[in-house]
Amino acid sequence: MKALFQMTPIELFKITTKPRSYIGFLAITVIVLLIEFAFYIDGKTYLQFIMQTLEQSFTIQGNILNGNLICFIILQMLIVQMPLMVALVTGDLISGEAAGGTIRLLLTKPVSHANILMAKYLAGSIYTFLLILWLGVLALGGGYLVFGHGDLMVLKSEELVILRDGDILWRFLGAFVIAFLSLNVIATFSLMLSCFTDNSIGPIITSMSVIILFTIIGTIDIPFFDQLKPFLFTTHMIIWRNLFDNPLPKSQIITSITVLVGHIILFLSIAFYHFTRKDIQN
Amino acid sequence: MLLQSTVRKPLVLLLFVLFYSTTYAQTAKQIIAAVTKKFGLVNDYSAVINMQFDIPSVNLQKIDGKVFYKKPNKFRIKTQGIVFLPKQNPYFAITALSDSNSYTAILSGEEKINNSTTTIINVIPNSEGDLILGKFWIDKKNAVVLKSQWTTKSNGTIQIENFFGTNMAYALPDKMLFTVDVTKFKVPKAVAVDINSKSSPKSSNASGVKGTGKITLNFSQYTVNKKLPDAVFDETKN
Numbered sequence: 001m002k003a004l005f006q007m008t009p010i011e012l013f014k015i016t017t018k019p020r021s022y023i024g025f026l027a028i029t030v031i032v033l034l035i036e037f038a039f040y041i042d043g044k045t046y047l048q049f050i051m052q053t054l055e056q057s058f059t060i061q062g063n064i065l066n067g068n069l070i071c072f073i074i075l076q077m078l079i080v081q082m083p084l085m086v087a088l089v090t091g092d093l094i095s096g097e098a099a100g101g102t103i104r105l106l107l108t109k110p111v112s113h114a115n116i117l118m119a120k121y122l123a124g125s126i127y128t129f130l131l132i133l134w135l136g137v138l139a140l141g142g143g144y145l146v147f148g149h150g151d152l153m154v155l156k157s158e159e160l161v162i163l164r165d166g167d168i169l170w171r172f173l174g175a176f177v178i179a180f181l182s183l184n185v186i187a188t189f190s191l192m193l194s195c196f197t198d199n200s201i202g203p204i205i206t207s208m209s210v211i212i213l214f215t216i217i218g219t220i221d222i223p224f225f226d227q228l229k230p231f232l233f234t235t236h237m238i239i240w241r242n243l244f245d246n247p248l249p250k251s252q253i254i255t256s257i258t259v260l261v262g263h264i265i266l267f268l269s270i271a272f273y274h275f276t277r278k279d280i281q282n
Numbered sequence: 283m284l285l286q287s288t289v290r291k292p293l294v295l296l297l298f299v300l301f302y303s304t305t306y307a308q309t310a311k312q313i314i315a316a317v318t319k320k321f322g323l324v325n326d327y328s329a330v331i332n333m334q335f336d337i338p339s340v341n342l343q344k345i346d347g348k349v350f351y352k353k354p355n356k357f358r359i360k361t362q363g364i365v366f367l368p369k370q371n372p373y374f375a376i377t378a379l380s381d382s383n384s385y386t387a388i389l390s391g392e393e394k395i396n397n398s399t400t401t402i403i404n405v406i407p408n409s410e411g412d413l414i415l416g417k418f419w420i421d422k423k424n425a426v427v428l429k430s431q432w433t434t435k436s437n438g439t440i441q442i443e444n445f446f447g448t449n450m451a452y453a454l455p456d457k458m459l460f461t462v463d464v465t466k467f468k469v470p471k472a473v474a475v476d477i478n479s480k481s482s483p484k485s486s487n488a489s490g491v492k493g494t495g496k497i498t499l500n501f502s503q504y505t506v507n508k509k510l511p512d513a514v515f516d517e518t519k520n
Contacts, residue, residue: 050469054340054366057437057464057495062364151363158468161341162364246341 003111007119008126015089015127018096024085024131028078032138035074036146039065043147050155066150067143068168072244073155074139079179079240083186083211085131090124091190091203094275098198113276117195121268124187132180140172154244161246175240178253181260182237186211188267189233195275233263310387310403314418316425318380321373321453326352326510329454330503333365337495339467342366349501354380356515368460368497369437375416375430384408385416395419395428396445412436426453438463449504457500464495 015021039046043065051060094117097103106116152168154161163171186207193203214234217225229235239256242249331349335342347361357371379385390402398421405416412434419429424446431441440462447456 053465053467053469054337057369057462058337058366059369060364060366061359062361064364153364155469158466159339159341160467162343164343164345164363246343 004115004118004122007111007115008122011093011119011123012126015123018089018092020092021089021127023088024082025134027085028082028131028135029138031078031081032074032135032142035077036070036142039070039073040146043070054160063148063150064153065147066152067140067145067147068150068152068165068172069155070143070147071139071172072152074135074143075175075179075240078135078139079182079238080215082131082135082179082183083237084208086124086128086183086186087190087204087207087211089127090187091194091207092200093120093124093191094194095197095200095203096194099200113278114272117191117272117275121188121191121271124191125184128183128187129180132176132183135179136172136176152244161244163244163246171243174243178240178243178257178260181257181264182233182240185233185237185260185263185267188264188271192267192271192274195271195278233260236260310389311382313401313403313420313422313425314379314387314405315382316422317418317420317427317453318376320425321376322353322380323507324351324353324452324454325507326350327452327454327504327506328508328510328514329501329505331359332500332502333359333361334498334500335366335496337366337497338464338493340366340495349499350510350514352510352512352515356512358515358517360514366495366497368440368462370432370434370440372442372458372460372499375413375418375432375442376427378407378413378416379405390417393419395421398423398428400428424450426450449506452504452506454504454506455501457498460497460499462495462497464493466493 047064048055051064054060094103097106107113109116149165151165152163154163189210190203190207193206194200197203211234214232218229218232218234218238236256236259239253239260242253242256328348328350331347332344333347334344342364345361345363345365347359347365350356350358350360351371351373355371355373355377357373359365359367385408386406388404388406390404393400393402400419400421403418403420405418407413407416413432414435415433417431418427420426421428426446427444428446429441429443431439433439440460443459443461444455445457445459446453449456
């Protein structure tokens with residue numbers, strides 16, 4: 001356990017030394033600021049377009065364009081893309097060492113293979129957490145700063161759910177926790193793939209391809225795909241949106257969280273099984 | 283002689299019908315005048331309001347706020363959150379009826395509403411405006427409108443049911459129930475950034491389908507005729 005705590009900061013340091021680790025932070029910063037700027041300039045027009053059918057019948061009163069809405073829209077747009085940013089780093093954790101030739105040196109340390117893998121997993125998880133935290137600070141913090149507080153109008157294609165201001169923050173915190181779990185699934189999946197290869201490109205591209213494939217299957221409304229959807233982890237990764245439903249679909253959320261945690265355990269177990277038996281020959 | 287008799291009979295009948303309908307029209311206007319006179323006692327009021335919403339495709343929790351009214355047509359509901367309100371203020375019709383020369387009123391029978399006998403009066407505006415037809419269920423005994431239905435060019439049909447209690451003397455209801463025509467809410471998934479949602483086959487065919495939305499306004503703690511300042515109606519101030 002002591003070795004694990006000693007190894008984790010070292011692995012985290014290794015992540016920070018790689019330029020690719022900053023791509024995610026940079027991309028989030030640019031995208032979030034761009035969205036906030038666009039909504040600051042033209043948000044009212046965008047909302048008028050969405051609300052036009054209801055405004056024929058009602059006068060809608062209150063501050064619709066607020067920090068909560070901006071954060072929700074950003075989460076909807078970004079959470080689909082963020083797995084790619086995570087895989088870019090976590091897919092390189094083991095295979096990067098193999099490609100750089102440092103894996104042999106790493107494994108000669110008086111630390112078990114399991115501890116090394118666990119330290120890498122923890123470092124990857126901390127990186128994922130920081131990415132989510134940065135997104136939260138920019139999207140929610142920035143949103144409140146620029147647009148202020150207000151009731152959240154959850155935009156759906158066929159429904160509007162309006163949640164009161166005092167009933168929102170815990171939902172965002174929950175959404176960020178689920179987003180962390182979802183990204184952790186990607187982190188462990190790419191880490192698992194990383195254990196099987198000696199170059200970083202393979203796990204990163206494979207992770208991205210799987211995410212894209214699953215997301216496409218999840219988006220298309222075809223009965224055959226509907227049968228597959230419950231088995232895809234990407235289906236459960238978007239469960240954070242259900243935290244903004246009223247009433248809360250608790251059982252659906254718990255099921256999805258269980259599935260996500262199950263995937264993390266499964267991918268980690270495969271990674272452990274393979275890595276602890278891995279014979280480093282060159 | 284015969285000709286005189288055959289001409290006189292229909293003439294008498296016509297005069298009778300004209301006299302009868304004129305009398306009835308005057309009676310309808312008198313009933314309306316009694317209602318507007320009673321409501322005219324209210325120069326201004328403020329009250330606590332609780333709003334409940336039952337609008338298709340809109341999931342909106344109930345909310346509390348304050349409501350302000352000042353003669354002739356200043357009306358504001360002040361809340362801390364997002365609310366959906368009817369397009370017209372609730373006293374739009376009564377204000378419109380205060381000028382008895384601007385409409386034609388026709389009595390259309392009687393109907394019982396909540397154990398009160400109401401007289402039904404149809405109102406047709408004399409000049410072209412947003413209001414096409416108004417129908418009022420008036421409790422003559424208390425000179426209050428228990429139900430009204432307006433057909434407008436811009437918003438279809440709007441129905442208001444009034445429930446009176448402690449402020450009957452001022453014709454101020456404890457509860458108002460608005461029923462409004464609503465077009466089904468639907469926006470493209472990409473515009474709503476809702477790419478992962480699954481649309482049900484039933485709802486995907488229902489674009490543009492009309493339904494009715496209900497808004498319930500519960501009033502309490504009325505403060506009447508206390509000379510409300512105009513500043514409370516300034517929408518820019520919270």
